[in-house]
Amino acid sequence: MTRIIEHFSEISANYDAVYCDLWGCLHNGQRPFAEAVRALELFRDSGGLVLLLTNSPRPKASVEIQLDGIGVARDLYHEVATSGDSARAALASGSYGKNVFHIGPERDLPFFAPDPDIPGLENINRVPLDQAEAIVCTGLFDDQTETPADYAAIFLEAKNNGLELLCANPDIVVDHGDKRIYCAGALAAAYTERGGVSHYFGKPHPPIYDLARTRLAAAAGRDIDQSRILCIGDGIMTDVLGAINENMDVLFISGGLAAEDTATRPQPDPQKLEAFLQKHSLSPTATIGHLR
The missing domain is CATH 3.40.50.1000 (HAD superfamily/HAD-like)
Structure with a gap:
């Protein structure tokens, strides 16, 4: 059974890095979520590495410009890995x-x-x-x-x-x-x-995780053991399934795409959350209503 937490800080010390989803976790396409930004700032300031792992079809540089436009500061994160970049590499192969x-x-x-x-x-x-x-x-x-x-x-x-x-x-x-x-x-x-x-080529499929590992290692100057990386996301069949397939821990954000199914207001209803997870036969390491 997944553990429901109130704040990311309850488990953040267990990890050296996070792969954090964007839409539904850090922003809604129009503005960043202040509590999510603060949670990642605290993790960053404690020495943690933040890699934004997104199924955006755009290249990294384009995503960074998009984040600039909605007010996500570049010093919040260390790297970005996009589904678009994984797909572009496959296309370029001919x-x-x-x-x-x-x-x-x-x-x-x-x-x-x-x-x-x-x-x-x-x-x-x-x-x-x-x-x-x-x-x-x-x-x-x-x-x-x-x-x-x-x-x-x-x-x-x-x-x-x-x-x-x-x-x-x-x-x-x-x-x-x-x-x-x-x-x-x-x-x-x-x-x-x-x-x-x-x-x-994006989550939950392997190519984007291969790209993320390469970019995280370059940012850190060393390889980071997967047991010390936490995936964060609101997509049960993308973020959660992908992390589990890669044998990585995952923090499920129930207040995103699954907000209604899990009755997240602002935390998920435990029984509805469990029914939702059983329906998909998945069990995230921990769950929180919204990243904070």
């Missing part, structure tokens, strides 16, 4: 061809920007669907109005053409302010349901 059809908003175009750290990206071309060798999905064209059902025709043509889909963000939904919107993971799941083949 394993999916050079000509790709992009599903996603214009704000995600930095995904395709040449990067000296990822050789091969400069060879990737965005082309119409009928000329593509694969699909890259970073999100919906318009996540404010569309749903996966709007992509039925695109997916039918893509499947008939034998195209595989690279999903740069495995999240199904995310809360943007007070609105819940679909992410690239919802489209990848819909494509798979229609008989297509989808590939994932």
